[in-house]
Amino acid sequence: xxxxxxxxxxxxxxxxxxxxxxxxxxxxxxxxxxxxxxxxxxxxxxxxxxxxxxxxxxxxxxxxxxxxxxxx
Numbered sequence: 802x803x804x805x806x807x808x809x810x811x812x813x814x815x816x817x818x819x820x821x822x823x824x825x826x827x828x829x830x831x832x833x834x835x836x837x838x839x840x841x842x843x844x845x846x847x848x849x850x851x852x853x854x855x856x857x858x859x860x861x862x863x864x865x866x867x868x869x870x871x872x873x
Contacts, residue, residue, distance in 0.1 A: 804848045807831060809855055823851060834858075 803822055807815040807829075815831050823829065827838045836855040843849055 802847070806848075806850050808850055808852050809836075814853065822849060829853060831855075 802818050802820055805817050805819045805822065806813055807817075822841065823838050825838050825841060829836045829838060831853070834855045836853040838851055839854050840852040841849060842852070
């Protein structure tokens with residue numbers, strides 16, 4: 802069992818105990834976000850840091866509000 806820390810830049814996104822380590826280039830889904838494994842760094846025998854690149858979130862376009870006559 803390995804302690805795996807998934808990192809996005811310098812931020813820890815998720816820490817898990819896993820039996821199998823992800824491979825470089827694997828597609829992941831963490832907290833509803835799609836990502837790819839960029840790099841795996843072994844800290845010691847049981848601790849591993851995995852650098853992940855997440856896809857950018859799509860922002861919804863801002864809808865202009867029309868102000869009309871007030872209803873009575």
